[in-house]
Amino acid sequence: MTEAEARQRIRAYIVENFLYMRPDFVFGDDDSLLRKGVFDSLGVVEVLNFIEETWGFSVPQDDVTEANFGTVAHMARYVAFRGAEAV
Amino acid sequence: MCGIAGVARVEGPPPSAEMLGRMAGVLRHRGPDGYGFYFGRRVGFGHVRLAIIDLECGHQPMATEDGALVITYNGEIYNWLELRDELASLGHRFRTRSDTEVLLEAWRAWGCAALDRLNGQFAFAIHDTRGGTVSLARDRFGVRPLYYAEWPAGLAFASECKALFASGLVGAAPDLAGLDETFTWWAPRAPRTAFAGVRQLEPGSWALWRDGRLTVRRWWTPSYAAAPSEPRDALEQLDGLLRSSVALRLRADVPVGAYLSGGLDSAVTSLLAAHASPYQLRTFSIAFDDSTLDERTHQEVVAREVGSAHTVETAGLADIARVFPEVVRHAETPLVRTAPAPMYLLARRVCEQNIKVVLTGEGSDELFLGYDLFKETVVRRFCLRQPDSTVRPRLFDRLYPYLAHDARGGELWRRFFLEAGSPEDALFSHGPRIKMTSRIKEFYAPEVREALAGIDVAEEWRASLPSEFAYWSDLERAAYLEVSVLLPSYLLASQGDRMAMAHGVEGRYPFLDHRLFAFAASLPECSRLKGLREKDILRRWALDRAPAQVTSRAKQPYRAPDAAAFFGPGAPAWVDDLLAPGTVQGAGLFDTGAVAGLVRRCRAGKVTGFRENQALVAVLSAQSWHDSFIRDPLVPRSLPMSGADVVLYEGGRVAPTLEE
Numbered sequence: 001m002t003e004a005e006a007r008q009r010i011r012a013y014i015v016e017n018f019l020y021m022r023p024d025f026v027f028g029d030d031d032s033l034l035r036k037g038v039f040d041s042l043g044v045v046e047v048l049n050f051i052e053e054t055w056g057f058s059v060p061q062d063d064v065t066e067a068n069f070g071t072v073a074h075m076a077r078y079v080a081f082r083g084a085e086a087v
Numbered sequence: 088m089c090g091i092a093g094v095a096r097v098e099g100p101p102p103s104a105e106m107l108g109r110m111a112g113v114l115r116h117r118g119p120d121g122y123g124f125y126f127g128r129r130v131g132f133g134h135v136r137l138a139i140i141d142l143e144c145g146h147q148p149m150a151t152e153d154g155a156l157v158i159t160y161n162g163e164i165y166n167w168l169e170l171r172d173e174l175a176s177l178g179h180r181f182r183t184r185s186d187t188e189v190l191l192e193a194w195r196a197w198g199c200a201a202l203d204r205l206n207g208q209f210a211f212a213i214h215d216t217r218g219g220t221v222s223l224a225r226d227r228f229g230v231r232p233l234y235y236a237e238w239p240a241g242l243a244f245a246s247e248c249k250a251l252f253a254s255g256l257v258g259a260a261p262d263l264a265g266l267d268e269t270f271t272w273w274a275p276r277a278p279r280t281a282f283a284g285v286r287q288l289e290p291g292s293w294a295l296w297r298d299g300r301l302t303v304r305r306w307w308t309p310s311y312a313a314a315p316s317e318p319r320d321a322l323e324q325l326d327g328l329l330r331s332s333v334a335l336r337l338r339a340d341v342p343v344g345a346y347l348s349g350g351l352d353s354a355v356t357s358l359l360a361a362h363a364s365p366y367q368l369r370t371f372s373i374a375f376d377d378s379t380l381d382e383r384t385h386q387e388v389v390a391r392e393v394g395s396a397h398t399v400e401t402a403g404l405a406d407i408a409r410v411f412p413e414v415v416r417h418a419e420t421p422l423v424r425t426a427p428a429p430m431y432l433l434a435r436r437v438c439e440q441n442i443k444v445v446l447t448g449e450g451s452d453e454l455f456l457g458y459d460l461f462k463e464t465v466v467r468r469f470c471l472r473q474p475d476s477t478v479r480p481r482l483f484d485r486l487y488p489y490l491a492h493d494a495r496g497g498e499l500w501r502r503f504f505l506e507a508g509s510p511e512d513a514l515f516s517h518g519p520r521i522k523m524t525s526r527i528k529e530f531y532a533p534e535v536r537e538a539l540a541g542i543d544v545a546e547e548w549r550a551s552l553p554s555e556f557a558y559w560s561d562l563e564r565a566a567y568l569e570v571s572v573l574l575p576s577y578l579l580a581s582q583g584d585r586m587a588m589a590h591g592v593e594g595r596y597p598f599l600d601h602r603l604f605a606f607a608a609s610l611p612e613c614s615r616l617k618g619l620r621e622k623d624i625l626r627r628w629a630l631d632r633a634p635a636q637v638t639s640r641a642k643q644p645y646r647a648p649d650a651a652a653f654f655g656p657g658a659p660a661w662v663d664d665l666l667a668p669g670t671v672q673g674a675g676l677f678d679t680g681a682v683a684g685l686v687r688r689c690r691a692g693k694v695t696g697f698r699e700n701q702a703l704v705a706v707l708s709a710q711s712w713h714d715s716f717i718r719d720p721l722v723p724r725s726l727p728m729s730g731a732d733v734v735l736y737e738g739g740r741v742a743p744t745l746e747e
Contacts, residue, residue: 020688021529021681040522041503046696065498 001055001083007076013050014072018043029072044069051075057082089147090114090588091159091233092245093132093212094254095221097299099240102131108725109253111135114246115726116417117161117588122726123147125157127737130214130221132159133250136732137591139163139339139443145185146733151195152182155217157735158191161246162209162231163595165335170204199224199293202306206335206600210288212244216737221296227307228450228599229277229290229575232584235301236285242296247585248285248419252716253723257284259716261676263535268544269421270527270705272520274576276548278303281420281712290575307601308553309570310608311563317614317624324606325628332600333359336446343595344369344442346433347389347397349382351622352448352457354389354637355629356597360446361393370395371437371445373429376403380646385637392634400436402429404652408659411652412711417589418581419716421709423524423701425649430586438590445587449578450598453570454607455622456562456615462486464516464565465616467504480505486619513549513556516565521545526698527705530681548572562612570604649700653707654689665710674713677706 007029018039019025027036034041047069048059068078092110094102107124111133115122118135125132125148134147140163150157164170167186170193175181179192186207193201194213199222208230213222223244225233235244236257243251251257262283265275278286288294291307318324333356337343345357347370361368370393372386383399390397407428414428415421437445452458466486470479480501508518531539556564579596587594597603607615610624617623621641629638653662664670666686668679688694689703715721728734 017688017693020684021678023680040526041499041501041506042523042696043698044499046698064500066502069499 001079003076003080006055006079006083007072009054010047010051010075010079011072014038014047017046017050029076031072032066032070033072034066034070047075051079055079055083089137089161090117090135090246090250091133091161091210091212092243092250092254093130093159093214093221094241094243094256095130095214095296096241097129097239101126101128104728105725106254106256107131107133108727109255109723110243110245110250112726113249113253113721113723116591117246119591121146121732123731123733123735124728125150125159125214125735125737127157127214127216129219130157130737132157132212132214133726134159135726137443137588137593139341139593140167141183141185142340144183145187147187148733148735149183149185149187149191150735151191152180154738155215156191156195157214157216157737158187158194158211160187160190160209160211161233162207162211162226163336163338163593164190164205164207164209165338166204166206168338194222199304199306202293206602208596208599210246218297222293223288223296224293224306225288225290227291227601227604228570228579228596230579230584230594230596230599232580233288234280234285235288235294237301240299242299242301246588247417248280248282249416249716249723251285252720259720260284261713261717263538264542264544266421266676266709267528267539267542269423271525271544272517273423273524273573274581275420276544276551276572276576282716290571309567309604310555311559311567312609313560313563313611314609315611317611321610321614321624322628325624328600328603328606329355329359329597329628330363332597332603333446334363335600336595336597337363339444341443342366342369343444343446344371344437344440345395345446346370346448346594347372347386347393347395348448349385349389349637350448351625351629351633351637351640352451352598353446354392354448354633355451355625356446356448357389357393357395358633359597361395368393368395369440369442370397371433371440371442372397372399373433374399374401375429375648376401377648380648385640388634388636398436398440400429400433402432404648405657406432407648408652408662411708412661412715413589414586415708415711416715417585419585419712420581421705421712422581423527423705423708424646425652425704426646427582427586430582431589434587434590434592437587437592443591444593444595446595446597447583448598449583449594450574450596451622451625453566453574454598454604454615455625456566456612457621458569459486460516460520460569461562461565461616462619462621463504463519464561465619467507467515467518468510468561470501470505471510474505482619510561513552513564514545514568516561517568523697524701527702530677530685530702530706532675532678535676560612562616563608566608650689650694650703653703654692661711662707665707665714670710670714670718671706673718674710676709676713682706 120138121136132148148159164186167189210231210233260283265279265281277289294303374383375381466482483501507522614624
């Protein structure tokens with residue numbers, strides 16, 4: 001799983017789960033999802049579940065920070081990092 | 088407990104028997120034991136009766152002996168015996184042994200000042216034939232409902248909105264601001280309702296209609312003045328008040344049962360009722376197939392301790408889905424939770440067991456700071472004092488262990504609470520709830536967004552707060568917001584009166600005795616919320632009286648299954664109909680594409696989180712509400728004069744119908 005692939009899948013998940021009621025909503029991979037109002041911090045939990053189920057690792061509580069999960073790019077980087085760690 | 092309705096006109100024909108018959112007819116579930124009418128020159132009343140006190144002579148409407156005052160009344164005045172003695176000593180004579188007549192004579196003796204003397208739950212209308220006025224009044228906490236609609240030439244009122252529509256004088260249309268309030272904090276805030284042109288009398292208010300003008304005044308409002316320390320005899324005071332409150336609420340000429348939730352509050356009311364009751368108490372509980380929601384083990388412990396004859400109603404997903412349209416029709420507002428549905432099923436079971444009155448533990452959480460929301464307010468304030476602390480927010484994990492587990496805790500999860508409003512905001516305590524509930528608005532139709540563009544319901548709420556609010560503590564403010572809005576508008580209405588009265592069952596609330604409220608509001612906060620231990624003084628009182636399993640148990644929020652009830656095998660066909668794009672578009676409340684997306688995800692089993700579960704219940708209930716009241720309302724059937732227990736005429740005496 002490359003970072004680019006992770007980015008694509010996470011983005012698709014967010015669009016499908018959080019933005020189906022706002023199809024015209026535009027956001028970039030580096031936009032803060034919380035500040036943009038895509039979801040609130042409880043929404044991050046839903047993304048976490050997706051990431052854990054999709055990539056088969058568990059996210060420790062201390063890793064659930066805005067630095068790791070605040071943007072699509074951050075999440076993809078985290079996934080790639082954890083994936084590399086597993087290898 | 089009953090249903091009331093009426094019409095007053097400045098000019099034109101008097102309200103007809105057909106019209107009042109229709110209004111009373113749609114309220115029949117509230118009063119299956121009888122009905123009656125009053126016909127005046129400009130004013131007409133209807134009444135459906137649930138006979139609880141003076142089964143033989145308590146028929147309504149009721150007039151004073153001279154015919155000057157006529158009342159239609161829903162509720163109970165618990166201290167009616169004491170008031171009767173007092174009035175008798177002042178020379179008033181009584182023809183019945185009903186609290187209705189006491190209320191009527193109290194109004195004659197003291198006018199609206201009588202309200203301060205009443206210990207009870209009530210909504211009533213009194214017509215003074217001498218001045219042609221109509222007075223409407225509602226109890227302190229809003230236990231009993233009272234809706235009205237005004238127009239230049241008249242006024243219509245009723246226990247439920249559906250009776251106003253049945254009059255033919257009031258049309259049913261959405262009040263978008265009322266719906267927006269529901270999708271912000273669960274229910275419309277009085278005087279607003281979900282219907283345009285329909286208002287509800289605010290709890291603790293009375294209104295005078297004279298010459299076509301209605302003037303509304305408050306006669307009671309919740310107030311807080313915490314003492315610096317707990318009085319030495321606080322536990323004795325609490326004991327006396329609890330016993331007195333329960334004893335008063337056992338006054339009835341029919342057996343009184345009790346609800347048991349498995350928590351502390353209903354254990355307290357049931358234990359006291361069992362001690363004071365002359366017969367074996369009947370208790371009733373709701374249980375769930377879903378073990379994460381079920382509390383039957385705790386309920387059984389209390390039932391054994393109480394020594395009651397206990398009945399359990401088990402609510403499965405299919406049961407909740409099956410009754411949901413009826414639940415919404417009775418609630419008369421969209422809902423954001425399915426929690427009223429199990430209460431509907433429970434009341435049905437109570438009715439089947441021939442019990443008409445039940446005590447419940449409602450109100451204790453508001454008085455003794457039992458809700459998580461109060462603890463959450465304390466923790467949020469604590470964290471915001473040191474915003475950089477990473478340790479303090481970990482208290483949220485302790486506060487919501489089950490949520491933290493599901494959410495895996497973490498900084499971002501905790502941040503939700505910290506970013507849900509500033510302590511400077513009057514609605515600070517309710518910030519997380521408002522933030523979470525408001526996610527429903529993402530599904531609004533564009534036209535609804537546009538119509539609501541200039542309306543800020545939260546700002547309206549802030550502007551309505553009393554001046555003393557500014558001097559109260561965070562917790563007093565939070566308690567006030569709960570008692571003045573959430574309690575009457577949601578808990579006592581959608582989850583209380585409307586679900587119980589759908590089956591002719593009257594709920595009685597010992598914790599909502601105003602003396603008990605005044606006592607609790609005067610206690611120091613630490614007597615109620617000690618650290619993160621809620622209802623401290625009540626727990627101390629219960630320590631050697633209730634089972635340890637209950638007194639030591641942390642507060643369990645009452646929850647019910649949501650989206651899962653409406654999809655999958657056995658789901659009712661009406662779900663598809665109400666959520667079909669054409670129906671959604673027809674109602675005009677939600678965006679068709681957004682709802683289609685939500686439905687698709689529900690069908691695929693992808694909706695597991697709180698956010699979308701809540702949205703599904705909101706959309707489905709709003710569609711059902713629109714269907715019941717606007718798209719395809721039931722045609723009301725008029726109750727015939729020939730079946731009435733009593734028919735009164737202005738200037739005349741009681742005219743028994745059979746002799747007409």
